[in-house]
Amino acid sequence: QHLLQNILSQSVSKSFNQIDVDGDQSTNDTVLIFSNGNSDVSITPESSYFDVFQRAISFVCTYLAKEIAKDGEGASKLIEVTVEKAKSESDALVASKSVAGSLLVKTAVYGRDPNWGRIMMAVGKTGIPLNESKIDIYINEIQIVSEGKAISYNVNSVVAALGKKEVGIKISLNIGDGFGQAWGSDLTEEYVVFNSAYTT
Numbered sequence: 001q002h003l004l005q006n007i008l009s010q011s012v013s014k015s016f017n018q019i020d021v022d023g024d025q026s027t028n029d030t031v032l033i034f035s036n037g038n039s040d041v042s043i044t045p046e047s048s049y050f051d052v053f054q055r056a057i058s059f060v061c062t063y064l065a066k067e068i069a070k071d072g073e074g075a076s077k078l079i080e081v082t083v084e085k086a087k088s089e090s091d092a093l094v095a096s097k098s099v100a101g102s103l104l105v106k107t108a109v110y111g112r113d114p115n116w117g118r119i120m121m122a123v124g125k126t127g128i129p130l131n132e133s134k135i136d137i138y139i140n141e142i143q144i145v146s147e148g149k150a151i152s153y154n155v156n157s158v159v160a161a162l163g164k165k166e167v168g169i170k171i172s173l174n175i176g177d178g179f180g181q182a183w184g185s186d187l188t189e190e191y192v193v194f195n196s197a198y199t200t
Helices: 002-013 050-070 089-101 103-110 116-124 155-162 189-196
Strands: 078-086 136-139 142-146 166-172 178-185
Touching (some): 089 103, 089 166, 116 166, 136 155, 142 155
Antiparallel strands (some): 136 142
16 A cells, blocks of 8 residues: 555656646645555565556556646647756756746747747746756757757747647756656636636
């Protein structure tokens, strides 16, 4: 039981705890995992298939977390934020979630606006260690910022990338080997209509 709880907690910290639709958290947000023991398979850290089992739990948690973000109220796009080469993994996780949760980033993605300043702002406000002159930013693998400065890129290609159902934002901080991801949805007029039209 304790082993399963530890595996789940580790997976949740990098999946469900890394999604953001509107910055709020429901009182009902819960993740449960059940094991009835009927398989007669014993999992221990020494098991040859322990790593496979751990990766499988992580895969399922990440998949379901992304589905929640994708299904956000009024959402039209899934935003996947990847922060790499941060000072630490925890810094990368904090920064990626800040970008995924930024209302200005969400609205920029909805409006197909490659506003990299908003991405920089969302990373910078976290207070994690960084060097602005080393930051690279990509949208769906198209680089728009190099060493902290805007570079020439095909605007039509980036706008088209922002129009896809899944938009990837990658930020390379280039000061370490920390890696983290977060997921969110864009912010649309439908979100405002939905949440202003009913009472609980």
